[in-house]
Amino acid sequence: MDAIAVEDLRKTYRGGVEALRGVSFTVQAGEVFGLLGPNGAGKSTTVKILTTLSTPSAGRAQVAGRDVVREPREVRRRIGCVGQSSGVDVNSSGRENLLLQGRLHGMAGPELGSRAAQLLELFELAAAGDRMVRTYSGGMKRRLDVAMGLVHRPVVLFLDEPTTGLDPESRANLWSEVRRLAGEGLTILMTTHYLEEADQLAQRLAIIDRGQIVAAGTPDALKGALEGDRLRLELGDAERAAAAEPLLRATEGVASVLRDGAVLFARVAHGGRAIPVVVGALERAGFTTEEVAASRPSLDDVYLHATGHTFSEGDAAEKPRPRP
Amino acid sequence: MSFVRDTWHLFLRLVQQTLRMPVYLVMSIIQPILWVLLFSQLFRSVAKIPGFEGGSYIQFLAPGIAIMTALFGAAYSGMGLLGDIDRGVLDRMLATPVSRSAIIAGRVLHGAAQVVVQALLILVVAILRGARPHGGVVGIVLVCVAAGLLGGSFAAFSNGLALLARRQELVIAAMNFTILPMVYLSTMLMSKGLMPGWIAAASSFNPVNWAVVVARSGFEGQDLGLVVRDFALLAGFFVVCGGLATAAFRKYQAEM
Numbered sequence: 035m036d037a038i039a040v041e042d043l044r045k046t047y048r049g050g051v052e053a054l055r056g057v058s059f060t061v062q063a064g065e066v067f068g069l070l071g072p073n074g075a076g077k078s079t080t081v082k083i084l085t086t087l088s089t090p091s092a093g094r095a096q097v098a099g100r101d102v103v104r105e106p107r108e109v110r111r112r113i114g115c116v117g118q119s120s121g122v123d124v125n126s127s128g129r130e131n132l133l134l135q136g137r138l139h140g141m142a143g144p145e146l147g148s149r150a151a152q153l154l155e156l157f158e159l160a161a162a163g164d165r166m167v168r169t170y171s172g173g174m175k176r177r178l179d180v181a182m183g184l185v186h187r188p189v190v191l192f193l194d195e196p197t198t199g200l201d202p203e204s205r206a207n208l209w210s211e212v213r214r215l216a217g218e219g220l221t222i223l224m225t226t227h228y229l230e231e232a233d234q235l236a237q238r239l240a241i242i243d244r245g246q247i248v249a250a251g252t253p254d255a256l257k258g259a260l261e262g263d264r265l266r267l268e269l270g271d272a273e274r275a276a277a278a279e280p281l282l283r284a285t286e287g288v289a290s291v292l293r294d295g296a297v298l299f300a301r302v303a304h305g306g307r308a309i310p311v312v313v314g315a316l317e318r319a320g321f322t323t324e325e326v327a328a329s330r331p332s333l334d335d336v337y338l339h340a341t342g343h344t345f346s347e348g349d350a351a352e353k354p355r356p357r358p
Numbered sequence: 359m360s361f362v363r364d365t366w367h368l369f370l371r372l373v374q375q376t377l378r379m380p381v382y383l384v385m386s387i388i389q390p391i392l393w394v395l396l397f398s399q400l401f402r403s404v405a406k407i408p409g410f411e412g413g414s415y416i417q418f419l420a421p422g423i424a425i426m427t428a429l430f431g432a433a434y435s436g437m438g439l440l441g442d443i444d445r446g447v448l449d450r451m452l453a454t455p456v457s458r459s460a461i462i463a464g465r466v467l468h469g470a471a472q473v474v475v476q477a478l479l480i481l482v483v484a485i486l487r488g489a490r491p492h493g494g495v496v497g498i499v500l501v502c503v504a505a506g507l508l509g510g511s512f513a514a515f516s517n518g519l520a521l522l523a524r525r526q527e528l529v530i531a532a533m534n535f536t537i538l539p540m541v542y543l544s545t546m547l548m549s550k551g552l553m554p555g556w557i558a559a560a561s562s563f564n565p566v567n568w569a570v571v572v573a574r575s576g577f578e579g580q581d582l583g584l585v586v587r588d589f590a591l592l593a594g595f596f597v598v599c600g601g602l603a604t605a606a607f608r609k610y611q612a613e614m
Contacts, residue, residue: 048613085453088614107455115453119446125375137367138456140360182450 035099037063037190037221038084043093045079045245053079055245056093061190061223061238066216068236069225070333076245077225078118081194084223085115098189111139114183114191118198120175121182124168128159128178131167132185139186146185153181157211173204180211191215193224197231209235229333241340248340253333260331260339262289263305265312267298268325278321285315294344305329361457368456368464369471372438376472386472390427390480397423398487401547411549420484421573422546424505427480428473429541429566432509433533435469436520443524452611462517462603469513470506477505481577492579500576507592508569511599518603521610540566545574568592 038061045054054076061067069077082088084097086106095102098112115121122131132150136142141149154163157177167175176196183191193212197205212235216222226232232239233253240250249256267282269275275296282298283291287308289301302308305328313323329335338344376382398416405415442448451461481491481498491497520529541547543560544567550558561567568588575585 082614087449087452087611089612110453110455113453115450117446117449117453119444119449121446121450123371123442123447124445125378126371130371130374134367134371135450135454138364138451138454140455 035063036060036096037065037098038067038223039094039096040080040084041094043080043083043095044091045076045083045088046091052245054083054090054093057242057245057247058093059240059247059250061221063189063221064216064219066212066222066224066235066237068232068239069223069242070227070229070232070236070239070337071225071242072227075242077227077242078194080242081115081192081223081225085113085192086110111186112189114186114188116179116183116191116193116196118194120179122167122175122178125166127164127166128154128170128174128181129163131178131182135182136185141186149185153184157181171204172200173207176200176204176208177211180208184215188220190221190223193222195225195227197226197228205231229337233333241337243337243341249336256336257331257333260301260335262301262303263308263328263330264335265298265300265302265305265308266325266327266329267300267312267316267323269296269298269316269321270324272296274321278316278319281316281319281321282312285312287311292338292342294338299335299338302328360455361460361463364457364460365463365467368460369467372464372468373471376468386431386476387479390423390476391483393423393426394420394480394483394487397547398484404548404552407552409549409551411551414488416484416487417489417578418549418574419547420481420489421501421504421577422570423484424477424480424501425508425566425569425573426541426546427476428505428509428569429512429537431473431476432469432511432513433516433537434529435465435513436516436518436529437526439465439517439520440524440526440529458607458611459604462514462600462607465517466510466513466600466603469516470510473509474502474506477502489577491577493576494579497576497579500582501573504569504573504576504589504592507596508565511565511592511596514596514599514603518599518606521603521606540564543567544570546570565592565595568595 040060041058043054043057046052057076057080069080071077079088083090084095084102086102086109089103097109100108100112102109129150132153133146136146136149154160157180159174159178159181162170162174167178170178180196197208200208212222212224224235236253238252240247269278272295275293275298279291279293279298282288282300287302292299300312309326309328313326316323334344398419402415404410405418481501485491493500516529516533519532523529543557543564545561546566568591571588572585572592575582
C-alpha cells in the first residue's frame with residue numbers, strides 16, 4: 035500500500051494565487067521521498083495539505099490510507115510533523131515539549147515518560163532535557179523538533195525543509211538521523227531546496243516547480259535520463275550569449291541548448307571532446323568564451339532540463355504568496 | 359472527553375510559563391494592590407458627596423478594582439497566541455489530534471484563572487484596609503466568578519482578535535480603545551446615583567458594568583435576586599465572546 039497517495043492536488047489561495055496546479059505522486063511505505071523545488075514552488079503548501087493544516091481546492095490525498103479531507107483526525111494520529119518554523123516552545127524545557135506533544139496525542143503516564151526519556155537520549159539531548167529550550171543551539175532545537183514529531187511513533191514523518199538555517203555539522207547530523215529512521219522502516223516525506231540533500235537522502239524524489247511536478251523518479255534514474263555531459267559556457271553578457279545561442283545549437287555534436295543570462299548550457303555526448311569543437315566554432319564567429327566547464331549530469335541539470343531555468347533562478351523568481 | 363483533557367494540558371502549559379516569569383508575577387500582584395491603595399486615597403472624598411450609595415470608598419471600590427484587574431489582565435491574552443503562531447507552535451498543535459476548541463479554551467481558562475487569583479488578592483488587601491465583606495464566602499465567590507467570567511470573555515475576545523488581525527499592534531490598539539471607555543461607562547469607580555443620566559443609561563448595556571454589579575452585590579451581601587439579569591447577561595457575553603473566538607479560529611484555519 036502507498037503510504038502517501040496524492041492525486042491532482044490543487045490549491046488556489048484567496049486572491050487567486052495558484053500554489054498547486056495539479057500535483058500527483060505516490061510514496062511507498064518505508065521510503066524516503068524528497069520533494070525538491072525552489073522557494074514558492076508549492077512544497078510547503080503540499081505538506082500543509084498532507085498534514086491536514088490546509089485543505090485542497092481540488093484533488094485527493096491519502097496519508098497512511100486515510101483521506102486528509104474526510105478523516106483528518108485519523109491522519110493526524112498517524113503522522114509526525116516537523117514544520118519549517120520550529121514549533122518548539124522555547125519557554126519550556128525539552129522534556130516538557132516532548133511530554134506535551136505526547137499528551138496531545140493522547141499518551142499518558144509512565145509510558146509517555148519513558149518515551150520522552152528515550153527520545154532525549156536518542157537525539158543526544160539527555161543532558162539538556164530539563165533546560166529551557168531558549169538556551170538550546172540551532173542544531174539542538176532542530177533535533178528536539180524531530181524528536182517531537184516521533185513521540186507517538188507515527189507511520190509517516192513529514193520534514194519540511196528540516197536543514198534550512200542549520201550549520202554544516204548540524205546538517206550532517208540530521209542527515210544521518212534521517213537515514214537511521216529510514217532504516218527502521220519509517221516513511222519520510224521531506225521537502226528541501228537543497229539539490230544535494232535530495233540527492234543524498236531521497237530514494238525517490240519529485241521536482242516541483244510553480245505548482246506542478248515536472249520530474250519524478252530515483253535520483254539516479256533522473257540523472258541517467260539525461261544522456262551525455264553538460265557544457266557550461268560563459269560569454270560575458272546576456273546579449274552575446276543570446277546571439278551565440280543559435281550558432282551553438284547548430285554546432286555538430288550538440289544535442290540541446292539552454293540559456294540562463296550570460297551562460298549557455300549545452301548537452302553533448304562527451305564533454306572533453308566537445309569543448310575544443312564548441313569553443314572553436316564560437317571563436318570563428320567572433321564570440322569569446324570566457325569560461326567553459328564540462329560535468330556529468332547532476333540534479334541541477336535534471337532541474338534545468340525539466341523547467342528550462344536553473345535552480346537558483348527558480349529560487350529568485352519566488353512568487354508573492356499570501357500569509358500562510 | 360478529549361476536549362477537557364486537552365484544555366487542561368494546554369492550560370497547565372500556560373500556567374507553568376506564567377510561574378516561570380517571576381518579574382511578571384510580582385508585577386501582576388503589586389499592580390492591583392497599588393490600585394486599591396491609590397484609588398482609595400485619591401477618591402476618598404467621593405464617599406462624602408451627598409447621594410453616594412455605600413459606606414466608605416474602599417468598601418465601594420474593592421469589587422470594582424477586582425473587575426478592573428480582570429479586564430486588564432485578560433485583554434492581552436491574544437498576544438501569547440500570536441507568539442505561538444509566529445514560532446510554529448500552533449501549526450504543530452494543529453497537526454495533532456488535539457481538540458481544536460481546547461486550544462482557545464486553554465487560553466481562556468488561563469486568563470480567567472489569573473484574574474481570579476488577582477481578585478482574591480485585592481479583596482484581602484481591601485479587607486485589611488477596612489472593607490467589610492458583608493456577603494461572606496458566597497459574596498467573595500461571586501466576586502471571583504464575575505471577575506473570571508469577564509476575564510474569560512476578554513481573553514476569548516483578545517484571542518479572536520489576534521487570529522483575525524495577526525498583528526500585535528492591532529490587538530493592543532483595539533484593546534486600549536475598548537477598555538477605558540468600558541471602565542468609565544460603569545459603576546466601577548462612581549456610584550450610579552452620581553453619574554450623568556446618559557452614562558447611567560449606557561452602563562446598563564456595558565458588560566464591565568454587569569460584572570461590577572454582580573461583584574459588588576455579592577461583596578455587600580445584597581439580595582442576589584436583583585442581579586440575576588446582570589449575571590445572565592455576563593454569562594451570555596462570555597458565551598458570545600467564546601463563539602467569536604471559535605469562529606475566528608475556523609477562519610484562520612480556512613485561510614491556511
